[in-house]
Amino acid sequence: MNTSVGNAGIGESVSTMDVIHHRRAVRDYLPDKVDAAVIHQLLDAAVHAPTAIHEEPWAFVIIQDKVILDRLSDKVKEMLVKGTDPIHPLFKSHGADRFTRPDFNAFYNAGTLVVIYGKPLGNFVVADCWLAAENLMLAACSLGFGTCPIGLAVAALNTPQWKQALGVPAELTAYAPIIVGKPAGATPVVPRKPPEILRWS
Ligand SMILES: Cc1cc2nc3c(=O)[nH]c(=O)nc-3n(C[C@H](O)[C@H](O)[C@H](O)COP(=O)(O)O)c2cc1C
Incomplete structure (x- = not known):
């Protein structure tokens, strides 16, 4: 597949392999x-992910209101510092200082947050939602946009208070919060280890 790209810095026409290798956590x-229009393109890419027994268990919230993003970031920081984030409990004793700093924003001041929620429809909902997330991130890269998954925000998004504030039904779970925006500059490559092949019979 060839994909036309904007200003991602990866050329005018790139392959899927190029996009995979050029995506960065921005x-x-x-x-x-x-x-x-771009958000709709990204959501369309997301919902074309594989989905176990064709459940399509995802639903999306898009936040572009800076006031809401800042309030959510403050909630993320509060939970990390108080140790009430069940996903990141170690931050209570390790490195909490970073999160108390006024200049730390969990969303790096990106103007858009897309949250992928899963409906309780079987055992592969988490996989489906993260496959949708990867589709969204690769599509964004191909269009010249940067993304970063923000796992730090999962616990705050799943509080009853934030589900209610965003109009999300209580039975849904936030799995994949992803920030999207135009990268301010080049993002350094984070190298990977070669694949660990346990057996090839
Ligand atoms: C499930 C998940 C949660 C993540 N949460 C965060 C996060 O909260 N904050 C952040 O800055 N990066 C987060 N990241 C981004 C990773 O740190 C990043 O993907 C990794 O360092 C490799 O860098 P690369 O994506 O540029 O190759 C997350 C990535 C994944 C897959």
């Missing part, structure tokens, strides 16, 4: 807003 963004 943590510095330009203030430009991501247009609704």
